Amino acid sequence: MKRRQLLKVEGLMLRFGGLQVLNDLSLSVREGQIVGLIGPNGAGKTSCFNCLTGIYQPQGGRVFFDGRDVSHLPTHRRARLGMARTWQNLGVIDALTVTENVMLAQHQRAGYSALAGMLGLAGTWHRERELRRDAAEIIEYFGLEAVADERTGELPYGVRKTCDMAMALASDPKMLLLDEPASGLSPEEALGLADTLRELRDRLKLTILMIEHHVPLVAEVCDYVYVLNFGELLTEGEPAAIQRHPEVIAAYLGGTAEPTEPPEWPLQPEGAPHGTA
Amino acid sequence: QFEGVHDDFVAQGGENEGLGGSEGASADDGATGGDGTESTGGGGDDASGGGGGGGGGGNDNGNAGNGDTTGVTADTITIGIHAPLTGAAPLKQESFATGKDLYWQYGNGGKPVEIHGRTVETVFADDQYRPSTARQVCQTMAEEQQAFALIGAGGTDQIQACAQYAASEDVPYLSTGVTETGMGSLDTYFAASMTYKQQTPMLADYIKNELGVTDASKVAAVVTNTPNFDDAVEGFTGSFDGVDVFRPDKNERGSSAAGNLCTGTVKNYDVVFVLTSPTFYLEMAAASGCRPQFVGVGVSMGIDQVASTGCSAAGSTEGARFFNPTPAFADAGEYDPDFLAAVDAAGIEADDVTWMMWGQSKVLHQMLEQAGEALDRGAFMDAVAGQKFSTGVFPDLNYSDGPFGATQVSVLRNVCDGGGHYETDFAFVNGF
Amino acid sequence: MATATMVLTRVKVQRRFGLALRVTVVLALLVLAALPLLLGGDVWAQRISRAAIYAVIGLSINTLTGHAGQISLGHQAFVGIGAFAAAFMASRLGAPLGFGLAAAGVAGAFTAVVIGLVALRVTGLYLALVTLAFGLTAETTIFNWREFTGGGAGAFAPRPAVLASDHAFALLCLGVLGLVLYLDWRIVSTKTGRALAAVRNNERIASTLGVNVTGYKLAAFSLSGLIAGLAGGLFAHWNQIVQAMDFEFQVALVWVLMTVVGGLRSRLGVILASAFFALLPLTLPNFLSSLPWQPPFLNEAVYHVLPPFIVVVMLLVVLRFFPGGFGQLLRPATDWLAGKRKQ
Amino acid sequence: MGAFLALGLFQGAVYGLLAVGIVLVYKAKRVFNFAQGEFGGVAAFTAFAIVVGAGLPYWVGVVGGLAAAVAMGLIVERVIVRPLESSSRTIMLVALVGVALFTIAIIVLLGQPIPRVMPPLISGGGVNILGAGILPQQLILMAVLAVLAAAMAWFFKTDMGLAVLASSQDTRAAQVVGISPVAVSRLVWGMAALLGGIAGLLYAPVGIFTPGFMTLTMLVPAFAAAVLGGMTSLPGAFIGGLAIGVVQNLGIYYLGQQLKVPGAAELGVFALLMLVLLIRPQGLLGKEA
Amino acid sequence: MALLEVENLRAGYGSVPVLHGVSLNVEEGSNAVLLGLNGAGKSTTLMTLAGLLPATGGEIRYDGKPLTGSPGARVRAGIVLVPEGRLVFPALTVKQNLRLGAWTIRRDARRVRRNLQEVYQIFPRLEERADQTAGTLSGGEQQMLAIGRGMMSSPRLLLIDEASLGLSPKLTEQVFAAVKLINQRGVTVLMVEQNAGVLAQADTAFVMQQGRVTITGSGSETLADDVVRAAYLGV
Ligand SMILES: Nc1ncnc2c1ncn2[C@@H]1O[C@H](COP(=O)(O)OP(=O)(O)OP(=O)(O)O)[C@@H](O)[C@H]1O
């Protein structure tokens, strides 16, 4: 059964000064799929997410979401169409509590205008209570109720990571863009994540595009994988095939690959500077 | 022409001295009240004192009271004074601290002045050279600190703002150095000196006749951009057609105007009429490379502190002439020996601000005296309106035609020799 | 079983008792605060008005800096424009007070939006500089524009007969303060507050959560300007004369410091700090001169310098020892009053 | 017109001198130093007290004034800057604004808010430049500005200057190579205070001075000068200062004199600042570091 | 005698203790490796040794004498840290970065020049990029710069924290080769690594667990240990 493409990217080009970060990148994600995006550090994965969500304006290429060309929509408009993302270095607001963060993520579905809320018009009070109830539900789903009223800045990394995920869900999205959801998690937690992702896909009918360095998780959960190298698509396919792909082994997986020609420093920066995105 | 005026004054000075003497006498008698009042009335024999006689009559009639006795108790009257101690025209704090009570405490031959059995107490507030602050502090003095009447010691816009307040609450208000704009209709207001509108034509004559500059292109006016100085500018340009007028803003810096004064070969003014804040004037004077002759009207320019600061700035204000209500402090003894006596008795360091306040207090004293024993605000206003007052420190005042009762000014000259101060060029003149 | 019921009842009784106690305390505090208005005569009525106006200004800065995280060192310009607009309406056009205040709010909001458009392009420190330079320019240019402000003499803003008494006017100011407080409260407890928190902390995260960052920033500027303009209108009629020098740029600095001392995003803290700094220059001279011992080098001239001096000392103490300002100091008390309890 | 140009140029020299200090602190700390002007205020008032008040020789006043400024710089560094190192730059900025207001208040408390006159280094009449009388003091000021801007530019080429830049970029990394961030911080604030003190001492004798004279009217143009120059460039601060002075005075001439616009000087500066920030945010000579 | 003797070292962040008694000895001229899971306290150990974090207990002896003092003093004594995450000065050029590496010996111009030559010899890449700003270097180049900068002050003991972090396997190999070269020139090296490859060339290996060193052995022994392999190297 061929499902409809929820996200489609065509010929993405992104440059910073003289640095070609993304070069003619095309990929697509079908509804209900979990798709992996992998590649060496600095390959442009996070930058790709930034182009999808409108944080970066690519020099070329188009982004279609839910059948609509969103290439020129600002970030918040894309979010309202149902794109939610998590961040490599966390997308929680440290100064707010877990509950507040989750309610913040409900912004677009609050259902009343900012002015109405400010004036305290009748419907808003009721709606606020509903939102709070929904938030509590999501928090419970992620097992965060113990820390619901604590400021996220004071929580351990793993918990904040979970909160980030809860926020992505709270916005009631069609699609999740996850940037390294397993980083900072212990091996068991990472495997638990696999179950969560599948459950989200199956129960909430979510589509997921995920950047991940944790290869076992990718192999376990992804239906399809894109491999990025120096901003270009190296290859794509089923996880099992990807893991055997010699170029992927050479460029990314390393280790078992037989030594090739003498190593040469890459001409383009390999490691992303701190604090990208 | 001037000599005649001066002689005129000396004649009046006799009268003034007589007044001082009579006060001294009343102190000797130890009796105030009706007798004291009559000593003012005593001047009524002279032509200039005729109104005083009328005043005496008014007193006898009993002034129409309104029952508002705020600030008046059985033995005290409270007076409120506001002046800028901060802002663009900061005056020395100590001068006011020592000056505000000098007359009331020592004006009676070294003893406190008594007016119908009451002594006078003062409260003071800094108006920061801002109209809005002036209004606030005037309200506080009149309502919280219970001042019977208010005195504005300088700053036209502040005086106007406070006078407006005073009129709305029926508080008597006395000030020097003023605009006529919006003041003529205030029935609690009395000016103790000539208005700028009255002075500026005189100033124009002075420039032409005394300084000998008749070419209008050699004369500039730098007048702060406030509607309250519009009448001053009109008065000046009306009598001196064709002078250049610059209107800097109230909070502008003087150095920005310097470029106007010395534009080298094109324009170089011989005489510059300034009506601005002292800091502006000093800065402008210091920053202009050329050295024009500064002239002007207004109280704060004439004070010695400005002269001395101007002199230390490379002598930039040397020779400036200003019209002032009183003769120079340096000559105070010549015009009112009582002042020096009081200063001695008080054991204070007097200066020109003290001297100005002395004169103002003296005017107010006569007014209060005139109002009679049953003092209230209504009675006071009634007693002052239409009367004449003469002190020898301030110009003679005649309120028969409204609140602007003065017709004389004194001319002070900035002398840098010996620390920077003013000396009297002319005292109590009516024209040039 | 029985013990359980008993315990429950006791808890309930205690809760109810606690509620009654809290309500009593709040009422008592309000009455205490109202005393000067009732007993203090015109002068105190004027002071209360001034405190209320300052509180409104503080809340206006709180909206922009506290909620939206945009610094403004030129807030006095918004207030001043409001004040002159109100004075213009009252003295030149003879418009009723309501129109004057509306014009004041609109003028403040409009100016703030213009600055807000700039704020979209420059951030952080540069915004501080831009607002400062704007405040300075407004002070010297707009507020000295004679046709609008009467030049150096200032503009008069007479009160209408109904509000002529200082008491009536104080009630108006308190009413406006109440309104602004309500707005602020609604902002924090709805999506607007959360969106602003996100904008303030991380614009990128905010936008991916569907928050229109540009829109909210501009909205914060316009609301802040509206409130500031309104405060300006009240100020005009409070003093009945407005003048350019009332809105020197140093005033804006003191206001910002005052709001930080009160505690950004703490309504009570901001109100207390604002009221404190509103009353300080009016009451300090008389207070000090009534002291038995006069501190050296204190004189009339320094009274107006003392408030900034005091605000700065308080600021430095606050920044070092309790960065949440008065609000943080009061937190235990306010939490108790709001019925929050520690887990 | 010519007179305005000349006046502007020499007025701009003061802005430039302040801007050099502002740029120094910004390069080293990424902080807008709103207290820069008051270093000059403190120096001027101390020198005035020594020279005019106590009647001591001029050089004692100069040394005393500069010492007072440097002392203030070090105190500010210790009491305000260091404890707030980890808070946001906005908070730091607010605190430095506080320092400036605090200093002005102290000066008013100790002296009076009356105008004062500091004798110039060299007395004597002005030199006629383009029709404006320029005092010898102003010529000295201009020369000192040129020398100091060059000296500061050179400083950032030395090892010490590099260390200052390095710790502004990453304190932790600076520590790793053995640089003491505390020592660098003291050095920077001491130098900034010295620069501010020199500006104050040189400018006070030009005309009259009142408490806050360096902050209230000069700080904003000085910041505009620094921004115009690119915020991190010392030659930029020099050029920016002169440019702002000239723009200000041309504003007075064209807007103020011809068009009767109030506040022309400030309007000119504001317009230029906005133009720079919106069109060329990196300023004339700006680049990173 | 060991160049570095650490006994029962305790340290932490604020009131949170991280090191609960670390003991290890590093012989002069040797090449030692510190292994451990994320958060075990490896970086904390190195930072405490470099003086960036205060020790709250235990003792560090360096060259036989107790080691105290500021980071600067320790650099002068020859202990230099190549920190985790590279921490180069991004807006300065490569050459300026290296010059600052010689901060403590900046008055000895000849030695600075000699060290610079040496660094360029080990990392010719850096000489090519001498005038490029460090922020624009690739991750691998930045790592080389960080190590080169560490070499500039003629260290006796080089503490390297996760040199391979974020580098591709090929780059990692090159960096390790350079470290070996440095070690062969007589500099004692203590490096934190999670990469198995490095163990083969190490003289000593320490394994850290929750703030303590739990296993000490030679590099090859440890590499052969299945438990270590599985738990810490992810092989
Ligand atoms: N805002 C930016 N300005 C300049 N260069 C950038 C910017 N954002 C990213 N880059 C560069 O683009 C390249 C790709 O970065 P990106 O963050 O997308 O990598 P990544 O694939 O997500 O790597 P990682 O796995 O380390 O997260 C890097 O070389 C990075 O330095």
Ligand SMILES: Nc1ncnc2c1ncn2[C@@H]1O[C@H](COP(=O)(O)OP(=O)(O)OP(=O)(O)O)[C@@H](O)[C@H]1O
């Ligand atoms: N700046 C800090 N403040 C508070 N706690 C910290 C800080 N840095 C590290 N920690 C905590 O100290 C513990 C040890 O951290 P450390 O960085 O030494 O670990 P590590 O062994 O180097 O781990 P990694 O392999 O992740 O680098 C961790 O629990 C970490 O959360």
Ligand SMILES: [Mg+2]
């Ligand atoms: Mg990434």
Ligand SMILES: [Mg+2]
């Ligand atoms: Mg580590």
